[in-house]
Amino acid sequence: MNMQxxxxxxxxxxxxxxxxxxxxIVERGLFFGYTLRQAIGLEKAMTHAVQxxxxxxxxxxxxxSLPLALVSEILAEKHHLDSDKDLxxxxxSVYIANRGAVQERLWILDTIVTAAPLLGLLGTILGIIDTFKALAVSGVSDPGQVSQGIGTALYATALGIGIAVVGMFFFNMFQERIERINDHLKVLMLRACVGRIAGQDQPQPHNGKLHVA
Structure with missing residues (x-):
């Protein structure tokens, strides 16, 4: 088997x-940045008067955007529900269905963080084995060539660890962004619901007269 x-x-x-x-990293970074801006903007715009x-x-x-999709679903359906419990x-259910979108493709980054150091270690082991095989055939006729082969093998470990460190940094940063986005989605969910709930306590006309529900 050729170890090289x-x-x-x-x-x-x-x-x-x-x-x-x-x-x-680039795709999720753009997505989280845009989603967070939209969520904050909608949160400011979502008053009790918005129906x-x-x-x-x-x-x-x-x-x-994800926040707009959540708000749209609730606003479109809430006037057709019979009770506050149904709302x-x-x-x-809308919140649970939409929050899963922020987790998309992060499993790839998590897998890379785990796999990269192992691939680097595998590359180092294979490189050292290949160097030792060359030594067994030709002996130590050129120490510089042996050092270069071992250095290349160790570079594999360094590369794997470097990929894992960068990936772990962004993965943890994205987890913090996910928590912030989910918090804003919860606030939007509550604000989208409260208009209907509050409106049910207002006086409403009944047969030409005001009737309190």
Whole structure:
């Protein structure tokens, strides 16, 4: 078995992990930044007077977003529900269905953080084995070549650890962003529901006269 080929395969896998990690970091970073801005903007705009999505500012409705999807679903359905308990159950189901979107593709980053050091260690082991095999065949005729082979093998471990450290930093940062976004989604859920609940206590006309429900 050619250990040199396996050693190179381990390097290619680590380069692929690095490229995939960069893609996930950039994509999720843009998504979290945009979603957080939209959530904060909607939170400020969602007053008790807002009963329909069309009453929100145009700049918040012009582009689709996770917070807007949550608010839209609740505002569209809450006037057709019979009781506050039904509204509470429906809003909870909408929140649970939408919050899962913020976790998308993070499992890839988590897997890379775990796998990269192991691939690096595998590359180092294969590289050292290949170096020792070369020594067994030709002996120590060129110490510099042996040192270079071992250095290349150890580079695999350093590369794997480096990928894992960068990935872990962004993974933990994204977890903090997820908590913040979920907190804002909960606030939006409550504000989208409270207009209907408060409105049920207001006087309403009945046969030409005001009737208190």
């Amino acid at each position: 080929i396996l050693h190179e395969v381990a390097f290619y896998l680590m380069y692929a992990c690095a490229a995939l990690a960069i893609f996930v 329909h999505v069309r009453e929100l500012p145009d700049e918040l409705r012009s582009r689709a 509470e159950d429906f809003s909870e």
